[in-house]
Amino acid sequence: MLIxxxxxxxxxxxxxxxxxxxxxxxxxxLIELSMAVDSLEQEVQKKQHFITSFQQVVRGxxxxxxxxxxxxxxxxxxxxxxPERRNEISNVDSQFRQEFEEDGVELLTVNANSASSQxxxxxxxxxxxxxxxxxxxPKQGHYGxxxxxxxxxxxxxxxDGTVILASWTQDAGYVITVQHRSNVIxxxxxxxxxxxxxxxxxxxxxxxxxxxxxxxxxxxxxxxFELWYNGNPVxxxxxxxx
Numbered sequence: 001m002l003i004x005x006x007x008x009x010x011x012x013x014x015x016x017x018x019x020x021x022x023x024x025x026x027x028x029x030l031i032e033l034s035m036a037v038d039s040l041e042q043e044v045q046k047k048q049h050f051i052t053s054f055q056q057v058v059r060g061x062x063x064x065x066x067x068x069x070x071x072x073x074x075x076x077x078x079x080x081x082x083p084e085r086r087n088e089i090s091n092v093d094s095q096f097r098q099e100f101e102e103d104g105v106e107l108l109t110v111n112a113n114s115a116s117s118q119x120x121x122x123x124x125x126x127x128x129x130x131x132x133x134x135x136x137x138p139k140q141g142h143y144g145x146x147x148x149x150x151x152x153x154x155x156x157x158x159x160d161g162t163v164i165l166a167s168w169t170q171d172a173g174y175v176i177t178v179q180h181r182s183n184v185i186x187x188x189x190x191x192x193x194x195x196x197x198x199x200x201x202x203x204x205x206x207x208x209x210x211x212x213x214x215x216x217x218x219x220x221x222x223x224x225f226e227l228w229y230n231g232n233p234v235x236x237x238x239x240x241x242x
Contacts, residue, residue: 042206049242050164051164051165051198051199056200062110074140083230095172096098098162108109111142119182119184119229119234119238119239120239122159122160122182122184123240124156124158124159124204124239124240125156125159125204125205126156126158126240126241126242127147127155127156127157127158127160127186127188127223127225127240127242128147128149128153128154128155128156128223128225128242129149129153129209129242130147130148130149130150130153130222130223130239130242131147131148131149132145132146132147132148132242133146133147133148133222134146135235135237136183136233136235136236136237138233143226143228143229143233144187144189144224144225144233144236145216145224145225145235145236145237145242146222146223146224146225147222147223147225147242148220148221148222149211149221149222149223150211151211151221152192152211153211154207154209154210154211154212155188155191155207155209155210155223156205156206156207156208157178157186157202157203157204157205157206157208158178158180158186158202158204158227158240159178159180159181159184159186159204160179160180160201160202160203160204161179161180161181161183161184161186161201161202162178162179162197162199162200162201162202163176163177163178163179163196163197163198163200163201163202163208164177164178164179164185164198165177165198166194166196166197166198166200167198168214169215170215170216171215171216171217172189172190172214172215172217172218172224173189173190173191173212173214173215173218174189174191174192174193174194174209174212174215175187175188175189175191176188176191176208176209176213177192177197178202178208183229183230183231184227184228184229185227185228185229186225186226186227186228187224187225187226187228188208188209188219188223188224188225189215189223189224189225190211190212190213190214190215190217190221190222190223191209191210191211191212191214191223191224192209192211192212192213192214193209193210193212194208194209194210195207195209195210196208196209211223225240227239227240
């Protein structure tokens with residue numbers, strides 16, 4: 001009986017009678033939790049960096065000298081590049097800008113047209129009902145549509161997503177931008193007020209702002225709405241009913 005008891009204590013009944021088992025199990029769970037927290041922290045940092053970078057692009061902010069960076073071959077962001085490396089990046093960037101300015105509009109149009117079949121599979125909620133006063137025209141730098149509607153009309157999200165920008169800009173006034181699935185981004189400009197903040201998860205049809213007339217590039221109360229797919233603007237009228 002003694003031998004049998006010792007066998008059971010060290011095998012089947014170990015978790016109840018052996019204090020070392022409980023300590024080892026606690027250590028194992030602690031390590032797993034620590035690894036999970038580290039992974040979540042890295043994902044939060046990546047998301048925060050993406051949101052910050054997108055906000056800088058939308059606002060037109062430039063990167064200061066102490067924030068110079070480049071992307072290495074592995075795709076990582078490397079901060080504080082050497083002056084020689086910065087000059088090399090600057091030359092490549094200037095060449096790219098020149099090539100893009102020569103045929104940038106045509107490139108955006110081709111990419112947007114190729115995305116039509118994929119975006120047709122998605123359903124977009126109507127952000128606001130009204131009259132379109134200015135249509136999509138990338139050749140004139142107008143990458144969205146202007147919708148005139150009633151005063152204090154609520155603006156709704158066209159799909160589920162996460163708010164990546166909710167801020168004020170000099171040109172567009174109060175702007176809110178939402179990241180959706182399938183690399184789709186919707187932009188809402190010239191609002192009188194914003195009802196969501198960066199990081200908020202929203203559902204399709206949720207009210208996110210109130211129509212307004214804020215910013216320098218506006219001539220009356222309206223919503224300037226843009227739809228982007230894989231970094232390229234597309235004509236919202238092809239996918240959303242206003």
